[in-house]
Amino acid sequence: MKQSKTTMKELTRRYRAVLLKCALLNLAAFAVAMPAKAEDLVIDANSSKIISRTDKCPESSCGGNYGYAWNEGYDKLEMTGGEFKIDRLNTDNASVGFYFSDASTISGGKLTLSTPNQSSGVDSDGVNLYFENGLTVTGKNTVLDFSGNSRISVDNQFNVTNATIYVHDAFQEPIDGTGTVNFTNVTTIVSNASFSPWDAGLNSDVTITDDEYNALPENEKAQYVKEQAWQNFYYKILKDPLTGTYFSAEDAKKYRLYEEVYHKAGDFTINGGTLSVSKGSFATDRNIITDGTEISLNNASYMAVAGEDGYSDGSLFNQELTFKGNSTVDVSGGSYIFTGHMSLPYQEADDYYLDNGLLTEADLAKSAKPNEANANINIQDSTVITLNDTSAIALLDKNSGKIKMTGGKINMNDSSSIYGALVVDGGELNVNGNNSVKNNLYITGNWDETDSNGMASILFWEAEGTAPTIALKSGAINLNGALTGNIAATGGTIVFGKETARLNGILSGSNVDLIFKDNYALSNLNNKVTLKNITIAAGKTLDIGANNLTASTITGGTISAILTDAAKATAIVTANADKVTLKLDMSNASRDAVTEYKITDGTGFTFGDYATNRYAVSTKLFKKTDAKTIGALEGWNGGNLYILRLATASEAAIEDLEAAGVKLPENEKNASKILDLANEVLDKLSDSARKNIEKINDLLDKAAGKTEQVKQILKEIAPDA
Numbered sequence: 001m002k003q004s005k006t007t008m009k010e011l012t013r014r015y016r017a018v019l020l021k022c023a024l025l026n027l028a029a030f031a032v033a034m035p036a037k038a039e040d041l042v043i044d045a046n047s048s049k050i051i052s053r054t055d056k057c058p059e060s061s062c063g064g065n066y067g068y069a070w071n072e073g074y075d076k077l078e079m080t081g082g083e084f085k086i087d088r089l090n091t092d093n094a095s096v097g098f099y100f101s102d103a104s105t106i107s108g109g110k111l112t113l114s115t116p117n118q119s120s121g122v123d124s125d126g127v128n129l130y131f132e133n134g135l136t137v138t139g140k141n142t143v144l145d146f147s148g149n150s151r152i153s154v155d156n157q158f159n160v161t162n163a164t165i166y167v168h169d170a171f172q173e174p175i176d177g178t179g180t181v182n183f184t185n186v187t188t189i190v191s192n193a194s195f196s197p198w199d200a201g202l203n204s205d206v207t208i209t210d211d212e213y214n215a216l217p218e219n220e221k222a223q224y225v226k227e228q229a230w231q232n233f234y235y236k237i238l239k240d241p242l243t244g245t246y247f248s249a250e251d252a253k254k255y256r257l258y259e260e261v262y263h264k265a266g267d268f269t270i271n272g273g274t275l276s277v278s279k280g281s282f283a284t285d286r287n288i289i290t291d292g293t294e295i296s297l298n299n300a301s302y303m304a305v306a307g308e309d310g311y312s313d314g315s316l317f318n319q320e321l322t323f324k325g326n327s328t329v330d331v332s333g334g335s336y337i338f339t340g341h342m343s344l345p346y347q348e349a350d351d352y353y354l355d356n357g358l359l360t361e362a363d364l365a366k367s368a369k370p371n372e373a374n375a376n377i378n379i380q381d382s383t384v385i386t387l388n389d390t391s392a393i394a395l396l397d398k399n400s401g402k403i404k405m406t407g408g409k410i411n412m413n414d415s416s417s418i419y420g421a422l423v424v425d426g427g428e429l430n431v432n433g434n435n436s437v438k439n440n441l442y443i444t445g446n447w448d449e450t451d452s453n454g455m456a457s458i459l460f461w462e463a464e465g466t467a468p469t470i471a472l473k474s475g476a477i478n479l480n481g482a483l484t485g486n487i488a489a490t491g492g493t494i495v496f497g498k499e500t501a502r503l504n505g506i507l508s509g510s511n512v513d514l515i516f517k518d519n520y521a522l523s524n525l526n527n528k529v530t531l532k533n534i535t536i537a538a539g540k541t542l543d544i545g546a547n548n549l550t551a552s553t554i555t556g557g558t559i560s561a562i563l564t565d566a567a568k569a570t571a572i573v574t575a576n577a578d579k580v581t582l583k584l585d586m587s588n589a590s591r592d593a594v595t596e597y598k599i600t601d602g603t604g605f606t607f608g609d610y611a612t613n614r615y616a617v618s619t620k621l622f623k624k625t626d627a628k629t630i631g632a633l634e635g636w637n638g639g640n641l642y643i644l645r646l647a648t649a650s651e652a653a654i655e656d657l658e659a660a661g662v663k664l665p666e667n668e669k670n671a672s673k674i675l676d677l678a679n680e681v682l683d684k685l686s687d688s689a690r691k692n693i694e695k696i697n698d699l700l701d702k703a704a705g706k707t708e709q710v711k712q713i714l715k716e717i718a719p720d721a
Helices: 008-032 210-214 249-258 260-264 624-629 649-659 666-676 687-702 707-717
Strands: 041-043 049-051 070-074 077-087 096-100 104-114 127-131 135-138 143-147 150-154 157-161 164-171 180-184 187-195 203-208 225-229 232-239 268-271 274-278 281-284 288-291 294-298 302-307 321-324 328-331 336-341 348-355 358-365 377-379 384-387 392-395 403-405 409-412 417-419 422-431 434-438 441-450 456-462 470-479 482-484 487-489 493-496 502-504 506-516 526-536 541-545 549-555 558-562 573-578 580-585 595-598 605-607 615-618 640-645
Touching (some): 143 150, 274 302, 328 336, 384 392, 392 441, 470 482, 526 541, 549 558, 573 580, 649 707, 687 707
Parallel strands (some): 041 077, 049 077, 070 096, 104 135, 127 150, 143 164, 157 180, 164 187, 180 268, 187 274, 268 288, 281 302, 288 321, 294 328, 302 336, 321 377, 328 384, 336 392, 377 403, 384 409, 409 422, 417 434, 422 470, 434 482, 470 493, 493 506, 506 526, 526 549, 558 580, 580 605
Antiparallel strands (some): 203 232, 225 232, 348 358, 615 640
């Protein structure tokens, strides 16, 4: 299956993007020295700014850098209407960069940044807008439109309210920066594109020239890292963009090379609004928190919180993806939601290495290995996530995090899956198809192999090893289909909604409640758990066969059980009951002597109907000679019973008919003996054959004393004479 993600060449674009930012900073410093440019860029309904593919940068705007490459610096952007449009060719000499030093606002109009799609094979800086001190976007009629190799980089705060964002035909990150990102009631539409709000990297407040560096004392020079932006050299101190802590030169080199501080970006919060992704991705290495957002992923798309590539020095990636409020997430078309560290094997990749303090581009042969992560996916409140077809929620390989449910619902339809450790501590896991919980997800492929749209060709596989066990602490797992996986319970509820519902795994632990909404055979459950409460729907039967059943309480419905010699020593059912009928198959009861059997250890039961001409049942010991005269059982609500089998099903039926003066043909008498087969013989029959015998025995019990009905039943099972 094809999934979209940044190519390795695109990863190196980030380094150039940071260098571009530094170049823009230098441009800003230059612009400040030019009074004509120390101003705001104001755009309204009457003053749109449009830069076309063929426009050249005016000398007055670009400080003498006259040509197709376009760079301008301003105090801030104030846009209340109109259009700010940049549509450029995807080449280095046609790139465009705008720098804004102060907090900027867009409260109306349309911002359009566009280049041809990066898949054209051209590796360039494209169109970049850098907001050093934040950007606020508001207004229902405000539109941001990104395509191709275009982006904005926002440090400090990026706040968007009520606006619409389009990302299409683009293979890049249209938003980056080091601050927090907040969307409120925003409509975001991603189509055939990657919308990845990544942290743009290290930050620096101190940048000095070559001459200034040479004038420094030797002990101060160690704090600076020498780098190159286009043809200009400069020196700077690198720092953590959030804490403001400066790195040593050695740490700065390491972090600059390995992108380590990408893991320290501000959160991305999405309050309300909609997010639609089709054949694309919404991926970031920030924490993502959605609250009441309507999200749809389709056509092999994904939503992810993930560390990138294999160049990290191995630190733990622990950013989280959280769905809360009344968020709804619809996942289809083989799409994925995942967290972890995205590393995969590759042969060659563009990278940078440090050469005498300078970042230099090189082609390195390297085999990336997955980096460890502890990145959770959190489902909270009344969130509803629906997985269709082969879609999935996943933790990537080497991610020791959890998929944590403390509320909401996960609806698993069709053949959808969950990869990784699932903890149900509230909410509902609804299994409606043929679904599985599997081991973490492993990614294989090559970022450099892309289709005509520039989308990377990669494959998702289940990692090697044993699939993790579902931890059920509270909440519910509703089985209406089949779930392949083990469950370890310390609380919570498992609901069997249909007779065909299956748990293809082991149920272990304690303190779990079971609810049966349909007829169900306990033999279908590999049960190694200590049960708390069992609820059986009215009119439905829980068939425990020849097994024992222990719970704290049992409510409603019918329990069907087979009496065996084991009941001479151990109760068949150990629980107190409320309005529960116990239907007991007593065909294995002794016919030679009145025998005491332990039926229940608990009260609240009603004994099911039985044929008094086949069995004598009493709460008190009786003589064998009195067996046929004691009548039906009365006054029992639990405990031991004395039972004597008076006749087999066929014998009782034949006796009833002969007592009524009906003489049966020998073929019907012989055929009726199949109803009285010993258990060791019955066990060799098919399930359908055993069920048919049980049904006929049940019919004979219900027809006891009704001559014509009994006669017809025996006639139906007999071969033609």
